[in-house]
Amino acid sequence: MMYFLVSQSLLDAPSSRRDLLDDEVERRTAGIDETVRSAIEAYRAETLHGLLTWSIVALGAALVLAGVLGWFLAGRALRPLQQVTETARRVAERNLHERIGLTGPKDELRELADTFDAMLERLDRSFDAQRTFVANASHELRTPLAVNRTLLEVALGEPDISDDLRRLAPTLLATNERSERLVEGLLTLARSEQSVTEPVAVDLREITSAVLDQEKGEATRHGMAVTSQLRHALTTGNGVLLERMVVNLVQNAIRHGGPDGTARVWTGPRDGWVAIQVENTGPKLGTYEVEGLFEPFRRGEGRSARGQGVGLGLSIVRSIARAHGGRVVARPRDQGGLLIRVDLPARVQG
Template sequence: MRSERGRLTALYGGLLVLAGMLLTGVVYLLVREGLYSSISLAVTTVVPAKVLEAVPDPGGTAVPSPRTSFRPASPAPFPSGMPAEAVRPGYAVTQQLSDAVEGAALDRLLMVSLGVLALYALASVVLAWWMAGRVLRPVAVITDTARRLSGDNLLGAPSGEPWGRIDLKGPSGELKRLADTFDSMLERMQRLVAAQQRFAANAAHELRTPVAVQRAAAEIGLAGDPDPERVARIRTKLIDVADNSERIINGLLLLAASEQGLERREPVRVDEVARLGAEGLAAEAAERGVRVSVDARPLTVAGDAVLLERLLHNLLANAVRHNRPGGRVDVRTGPAGIEVSNTGPVVPEETVPLLFEPFHHTGGGGAGLGLSIVESIGHAHGATVAAAPNPPPSGGLTVRIRFPSTSDADEGSGQ
């Protein structure tokens, strides 16, 4: 009884055996209740006939009809002048035969019923054991699959086919839904593990480059007895490399923090954050010859103010830096969420998903973490982030962010 299959077998088998015992008892009682009357009727129509023929029938009620019961509750009265000994032989023969036949039939019925019940109990236990195995087979498959999983086979076979999936076949039910949910969880885990490995490899590569530059500048640029002008150039170069490394590290920390989810939520006026973010980038936009227009309609989101500020900053900075002289950036907030559209080079449709990959550089400087941080922060707030290229000649990209509260509001208003 230490396994679920044993417990289910005991439960199913016990219920079946109990039902068989109840059925056997009810049948035995019902047969016993009417068996004597049926036997007496059969016996009196055959055996006592010759005995009763010798008994005179004066027309009274002393001699019962051959088809009436011969077990009266009290002695039947005989008419005057009718000797009782004349009818007693018929009673005696019929009653003795009826009792003997009834006893033999009941004994036979009891023995046969007990034998059938024993076979039924054995068959019930075997059937219950088989049915419990059939019912619990998906659970065993799920357990074996979870036991086989590791970081290697979770990502799939070398041929690209996924490993460690249940893919349970059968009609819809609780266990089928459990198996499908487990497969969905494995798919999400696979994506997370793949993204983590890819992110770690990219981060190691990006951080290795500035370290190598710093080492080369220190070993080569400052070798010997450099003049003050050379030292100043090397110093400026080292500071630029350190600033770039600091931006990468801050981006990594921010990305990691947003992927862990939100610890607390508070109402944030996203429209005000967008307006302040545009003002903060106004000088850089003017230097690049880019015009920024803001249409900030009210939008309040329950989330983290620091992360949402970084989301808007990365969106606007990305739109300004990946633009062209004389271009524009349009920022809109409102019930539909956030939309940032910019002009610039034409973006091929197939490269749009790559823009959200960490360390994907498209020119314009930066560590290549801007849109990946935007997507991670959006997901932490339950939002959907989508991007679409703008057609030529304007080119550029349009990024839309839709928050859950926005979807609920639209559905409630019938839009």
């Protein structure tokens, strides 16, 4: 439009007025008239060309400036929404203690963030109450179970014990021991579902080596051959919980490895993480069964016949891994058995 207006406003070359002049004047002015006309045409063409060039440059600069300004304004407008999304992702991966705490004007995004914070607060209180109840109930059950075990052991030592009690006592002791393991597992599970507040430097290699020495007798009783390849795997966390995680992994492999089975334990760095991997023989499992093994009180087909556990071992493993910002990967082996790998964040050296 600007180009059209300017082109119309510029004077065209002067029209011929030879009809008003005599032949002599026409001959004298013909050369001058042609020169003026050419100069005016050249000036008009140069002006329009310059206008077109600068118009294109200005249009390009305006588009670039509009794009940058739009990106900046969109970023400022969507920043609160991005904050909400990042907080929701961290909460889903770690714990419910974080809050968005969005500041600024009381607009729709601020109202959304406040509603999300209120929901997190209610969920946090609910889960804390659930964990507290499980921990308190389990703790209260430990004393009577310990008393029952002591009374049974004392009764078995009496010389005049009745034959009925002598026959029932081993069954009662086994049942009591199973209940104690269940209570201990519930306590560990409730404790492991909380975030690690004071992490310390931990080497999975040292923990795993100690656990394998501790479980040698258990492996011998089950006829399991356990091999290991242990490399340094430095992470940070709660050493007691991480030891319990390794114990559960190793015991799970030993107890479900099958007659004359084998288990292989590996620790070391892996793709920016540190990991412990436990692989054992055993009955064949379907891929659809693996996830159920990590649910409380659930075991796969063919794994419950041995009656060794209470169905909390792998649930505790996953809870401890999550509390440390890690992940658990499990898959059935083609030859039978299971492979479980726990990845934990590597310790930052410094």
